[in-house]
Amino acid sequence: MNNKLTAAVIGCGRMGAFTRPELEYSMPKGWTPHNHAAAIKAAENIELAALSDISEEVLQAASARHNVLTIYTDYRVMLNERKLDIVTVATRTDVRPKIIKEAIAAGVKGVHAEKPLSQSVEQAKEIFDLLRSAGIAFTYGVYRRYIKVYQQAKELCESGELGELWQVSVSFGKTQLLWNLPHVADLLLYFSGAKRAEWVTGVVRFSADSNIAEGYIDDDPVVETATVMFENGVIGIINAAGGLSVKLSLTGGEITVGADGSWLEICRPNRHIRTPYYYDKQIVTSQPVKSAMQVAIEELRDQIISSITPSITFSEVIEAQRLLYAVVLSELKGGARFSVTDVPDNFIITGRTGNLFA
Numbered sequence: 001m002n003n004k005l006t007a008a009v010i011g012c013g014r015m016g017a018f019t020r021p022e023l024e025y026s027m028p029k030g031w032t033p034h035n036h037a038a039a040i041k042a043a044e045n046i047e048l049a050a051l052s053d054i055s056e057e058v059l060q061a062a063s064a065r066h067n068v069l070t071i072y073t074d075y076r077v078m079l080n081e082r083k084l085d086i087v088t089v090a091t092r093t094d095v096r097p098k099i100i101k102e103a104i105a106a107g108v109k110g111v112h113a114e115k116p117l118s119q120s121v122e123q124a125k126e127i128f129d130l131l132r133s134a135g136i137a138f139t140y141g142v143y144r145r146y147i148k149v150y151q152q153a154k155e156l157c158e159s160g161e162l163g164e165l166w167q168v169s170v171s172f173g174k175t176q177l178l179w180n181l182p183h184v185a186d187l188l189l190y191f192s193g194a195k196r197a198e199w200v201t202g203v204v205r206f207s208a209d210s211n212i213a214e215g216y217i218d219d220d221p222v223v224e225t226a227t228v229m230f231e232n233g234v235i236g237i238i239n240a241a242g243g244l245s246v247k248l249s250l251t252g253g254e255i256t257v258g259a260d261g262s263w264l265e266i267c268r269p270n271r272h273i274r275t276p277y278y279y280d281k282q283i284v285t286s287q288p289v290k291s292a293m294q295v296a297i298e299e300l301r302d303q304i305i306s307s308i309t310p311s312i313t314f315s316e317v318i319e320a321q322r323l324l325y326a327v328v329l330s331e332l333k334g335g336a337r338f339s340v341t342d343v344p345d346n347f348i349i350t351g352r353t354g355n356l357f358a
């Protein structure tokens with residue numbers, strides 16, 4: 001008897017079905033399989049039943065790569081013809097909200113969506129209202145939440161052993177708002193322990209072909225740096241430094257998740273002499289057995305079959321989106337503090353780079 005949940009991927013590009021080889025070989029442990037199709041195939045009790053992409057060429061290649069013969073160039077036909085439990089959406093953001101809404105209408109039980117979810121808070125809220133009222137499970141492409149070493153850092157931070165958390169600093173380099181920073185905003189919220197950010201200041205660089213109008217920005221601008229004040233007094237820093245690390249600064253020590261989760265560094269003051277220096281350094285390396293995406297997909301399965309608590313809430317996704325939009329609105333006000341609650345729900349940032357959206 002086949003009692004596996006059935007799943008389909010919509011959008012079979014790099015994230016949907018083809019991890020770039022150079023990325024695959026260079027990623028730290030805990031990151032591969034990193035495309036939706038491979039992660040679904042690695043997940044227990046889920047069957048990769050169908051694939052969809054508007055490009056016939058991409059679809060044929062994905063079909064061959066993942067050995068899935070049921071393929072559709074029109075996802076609406078797939079949603080009509082197949083009884084799918086799970087849909088994962090790895091298109092770009094311009095079409096993602098519409099696809100998710102149609103998957104919900106078709107009666108799926110779980111949705112896994114890539115980041116960024118949408119181009120406005122309004123669109124995100126519409127999706128979440130539908131998911132909530134239909135009781136549909138949800139996981140999201142901010143994968144570090146699903147990785148053990150990040151969870152360990154959060155547990156240690158919250159244990160009080162190193163004192164009170166003062167600052168969360170995320171170093172992803174000078175990078176694009178909607179392409180990369182949904183991960184950073186999520187890490188800031190995750191570690192700060194705050195439900196809301198109060199205000200933000202930002203330094204942002206727009207592209208030469210950007211179009212900036214009232215309530216609408218057609219661009220995926222680069223954030224050079226930003227400071228966030230959370231409601232609980234924790235300061236968040238979006239750093240120009242690279243390395244994909246997160247540093248948690250506490251009153252009695254420091255915790256760093258380095259090289260995108262490759263290791264955890266815990267620094268404490270010397271136990272014997274009173275000093276402001278954190279001389280005691282401990283490195284913990286992690287040996288994950290499942291990839292972050294596989295964990296996210298298996299969590300979706302478990303949300304469906306046994307109603308477990310989701311790793312990310314709808315309000316966290318919305319708050320992270322508001323926070324990022326406030327960074328841009330701060331820049332438009334000459335770098336002044338921008339109150340995160342003042343981000344209009346219908347404010348659109350397209351996330352466009354050239355002809356493609358984030």
Ligand SMILES: NC(=O)c1ccc[n+]([C@@H]2O[C@H](COP(=O)([O-])OP(=O)(O)OC[C@H]3O[C@@H](n4cnc5c(N)ncnc54)[C@H](O)[C@@H]3O)[C@@H](O)[C@H]2O)c1
Nearest residue numbers: 011012013014015053054055090091092093114115141358
């Ligand atoms: N979470 C992460 O770590 C991470 C990493 C990279 C990219 N992403 C996100 O994943 C998304 C996809 O990125 P990518 O690099 O794979 O893009 P991509 O351009 O390689 O792939 C997108 C695919 O979607 C297909 N598509 C477009 N419209 C469609 C439709 N209506 N129906 C079916 N298929 C459709 C395209 O033909 C293309 O093959 C982006 O939103 C990106 O921000 C997330």
